[in-house]
Amino acid sequence: MINRLASPLLAAGIAAAGMATACAAFAQDFPNRPVRLVVPFGAGGVSDIIGRTLAGRLQEGLGQPVIVDNRGGAGGSIGSDIVAKSQPDGHTLLLGSNGTHAIVPYLYKKLPYDPIKDFTPIGMVAVTPTVLAVSPELPVKSVKELIALARAKPGTLSFGSSGIGSTSHLAGEMLASIGGIALTHVPYKSASAAYPDVFSGRVPVIFDSVVSMTPHLKAGKLRALAVTTPKRVATLPDLPTMAEAGVPGYAITLWIALFGPAGMPPAVTARLNKELVRVLGMPEVREQMAAQGSEVMPGTPGDLLAAVKTDLQRMGEIVKAAKIEAE
Numbered sequence: 001m002i003n004r005l006a007s008p009l010l011a012a013g014i015a016a017a018g019m020a021t022a023c024a025a026f027a028q029d030f031p032n033r034p035v036r037l038v039v040p041f042g043a044g045g046v047s048d049i050i051g052r053t054l055a056g057r058l059q060e061g062l063g064q065p066v067i068v069d070n071r072g073g074a075g076g077s078i079g080s081d082i083v084a085k086s087q088p089d090g091h092t093l094l095l096g097s098n099g100t101h102a103i104v105p106y107l108y109k110k111l112p113y114d115p116i117k118d119f120t121p122i123g124m125v126a127v128t129p130t131v132l133a134v135s136p137e138l139p140v141k142s143v144k145e146l147i148a149l150a151r152a153k154p155g156t157l158s159f160g161s162s163g164i165g166s167t168s169h170l171a172g173e174m175l176a177s178i179g180g181i182a183l184t185h186v187p188y189k190s191a192s193a194a195y196p197d198v199f200s201g202r203v204p205v206i207f208d209s210v211v212s213m214t215p216h217l218k219a220g221k222l223r224a225l226a227v228t229t230p231k232r233v234a235t236l237p238d239l240p241t242m243a244e245a246g247v248p249g250y251a252i253t254l255w256i257a258l259f260g261p262a263g264m265p266p267a268v269t270a271r272l273n274k275e276l277v278r279v280l281g282m283p284e285v286r287e288q289m290a291a292q293g294s295e296v297m298p299g300t301p302g303d304l305l306a307a308v309k310t311d312l313q314r315m316g317e318i319v320k321a322a323k324i325e326a327e
Contacts, residue, residue: 030268034065036092040079042072046128046209051095057279075165076100084113088263097256102311106319107165107326121304122258123276126294129210129229130171133222137201143225143245150181158184159205160194167254168207171228173322178247210293228252235293257304
């Protein structure tokens with residue numbers, strides 16, 4: 001005979017076993033319809049280019065179409081919130097970044113999502129270097145000369161970025177802080193919108209991704225001074241890092257990663273991570289990313305969670321020190 005204490009425990013055990021069986025069956029059936037990959041930024045940017053590269057390859061392994069859905073706005077928080085509130089069945093994913101998960105949380109007092117609690121980390125995708133460049137009209141050819149000019153004419157130099165709170169914005173604020181100089185930030189809706197003013201010298205300094213900037217460097221419309229990454233970039237091997245250029249301790253990188261809503265079944269997360277790692281291991285994908293200036297960074301969900309937590313602290317320090325607020 002089963003005693004009164006054992007009965008509830010047995011019932012709970014049966015229920016748990018039933019849920020585990022249901023989850024396993026669900027995961028085995030995944031995906032059973034097209035997968036939506038939300039890119040929380042506009043078309044043509046780094047995230048969009050990488051998202052479309054991934055989508056075409058992921059669908060080969062998943063056996064279902066992977067459709068890129070651009071949902072830009074509010075620093076990536078609009079698209080991120082859509083995914084956070086989606087069904088956690090693996091059919092709606094987010095191509096997030098340290099912008100959406102480590103910077104935006106400090107810009108909005110009432111962000112509609114929590115970057116840790118509301119997402120399931122799947123895996124890191126790539127890191128993309130940012131480049132510091134100036135207008136050919138500006139009489140500087142190195143970072144040291146730029147800092148010297150800023151000190152000689154305090155408050156007169158401005159830099160453009162792809163928006164308040166963007167990685168390019170924080171890159172400029174970090175230079176101002178470590179270099180002990182004053183730089184006026186001029187935000188644009190996108191980096192492409194900033195370029196005409198930079199070419200003319202009206203806003204003489206810009207921080208932008210190597211992907212977007214390379215064509216302008218090749219055309220001679222900009223003069224590159226350094227990359228913001230800890231090591232040099234393969235596509236621009238002669239360009240020094242900021243640390244090598246005379247700004248010790250300087251390093252900031254845009255990373256892009258794949259997330260799902262919180263509560264996804266572990267088996268679905270594992271399947272998606274496996275497919276992501278498979279795609280990032282393809283020589284043609286690695287070459288395509290490298291040609292765009294990005295370096296693939298395959299890893300585990302745990303690796304991604306650790307990166308989010310690290311950057312939340314690091315980016316928060318920069319945002320608070322520069323007193324950056326969303327408009």
